Amino acid sequence: MARAAWTLGVAAACLAAFALVVAGPNVRGVLIQVREAHTALPGAPLLSPDERALLERLDDVVPADALVMGSPRTGTSLAFALSERAVTEMHVYGTRSQGEDYLRQNLVNIETDPLVCEYVRETGVDFVLDFGDRDIMDNVDLARFYDGMQNLEPNDALALIDSEGDDARLFQIVGC
Numbered sequence: 001m002a003r004a005a006w007t008l009g010v011a012a013a014c015l016a017a018f019a020l021v022v023a024g025p026n027v028r029g030v031l032i033q034v035r036e037a038h039t040a041l042p043g044a045p046l047l048s049p050d051e052r053a054l055l056e057r058l059d060d061v062v063p064a065d066a067l068v069m070g071s072p073r074t075g076t077s078l079a080f081a082l083s084e085r086a087v088t089e090m091h092v093y094g095t096r097s098q099g100e101d102y103l104r105q106n107l108v109n110i111e112t113d114p115l116v117c118e119y120v121r122e123t124g125v126d127f128v129l130d131f132g133d134r135d136i137m138d139n140v141d142l143a144r145f146y147d148g149m150q151n152l153e154p155n156d157a158l159a160l161i162d163s164e165g166d167d168a169r170l171f172q173i174v175g176c
Contacts, residue, residue, distance in 0.1 A: 046075050046078075046136050047075045047078060048165070048167070048168070049165075050164040050165030050166075050167065050168040051074075051075055051131050051164070051167070051168040052082070053164045053168070054129075054162060054163070054164040054168040054169075054170060055078055055079050055082040055083055055129075056082055056083065057083075057162070058079055058082070058083035058085050058170070059083045059084065059085065061161055061162050061170065062079075062083070062085050062126075062127055062170070063126075064084070064085070065086075066085065066086070066126040066127055067086050067087070067088060067123070067124045067125050067126050067127070068085050068086065068087050068088070068125075068126070068127045068128070068129055069087070069088045069089075069100075069103060069107075069123075069125045069127070069128050069129070069149065070087065070088075070089075070128060070129030070130065070131065070149070071089075071104070071131070071146035071149060071150060072087075072089045072090070072091055072092045073092055073135045073136055073146060074131035074132065074133070074134060074135065074136065074146075074150070075131055075136060076129035076130075076131055077089055077090050077091060079129060088100055088123065088125060097122075097123065098119075099118075099119035099122045099123045100119075100123055101145075102115060102116070102119045103116065103119050103120065103123065103125065103148070103149065104145055104146050104148055104149055105145065105146075105147060105148040105149075106148045107128065107148050107149040107152070108147075108148045108149065108152060109148070110155070110157040110158060110173070110175060110176070111155055111156060111157050111175065116176075117157075117175070117176035120173055120176045121176060125173060126172065126173060127161070127170060127171065127172050127173065128149060128152065128158070128170070128171045128172075128173065129168075129169070129170055129171075130149065130150060130151065130152045130167075130169045130170075130171060131150075131167055131168055131169075132150060132151055132166075132167035133146075133147070133150045133151060134167070152169070152171060154171070155175075156174075156175050157173065157174060157175025157176065158171040158172070158173060158174070158175070159171060159172045159174045
């Protein structure tokens with residue numbers, strides 16, 4: 001019995017030493033990357049301080065039953081977590097409807113493309129969060145699927161309702 005306990009103790013010590021020597025630096029590296037991605041600093045991959053400030057006051061501007069669209073690749077999906085507002089895309093993965101796909105690529109043409117308003121009505125989108133085109137995953141090939149709803153400009157169909165800094169903007173769809 002004592003020999004088994006001693007063997008188990010040696011095995012545990014070896015495993016701990018292995019974890020500290022081999023896995024330790026790798027785990028530390030991953031923790032540093034996660035901390036950098038999720039800290040709200042200027043230029044942060046997930047949310048800048050301006051973006052977070054706008055998200056935190058959405059409940060003052062956006063009705064509780066409204067639907068918000070935005071690129072989850074820029075952090076806009078956090079509107080659900082920070083302001084309890086429904087978003088069309090909770091994360092970067094998943095299946096999108098035909099209308100959501102069309103709007104992701106063509107919302108910028110809301111004044112000239114009748115299909116945009118058709119899909120706005122079909123999906124029930126009321127507001128659009130635009131955090132520019134900085135992608136949290138640095139994948140240009142996938143980020144391009146959101147080109148039609150990033151870096152928007154106010155017009156007769158898109159009213160700028162709120163903004164914070166240069167890149168965090170909230171639009172209301174008013175022209176459909």
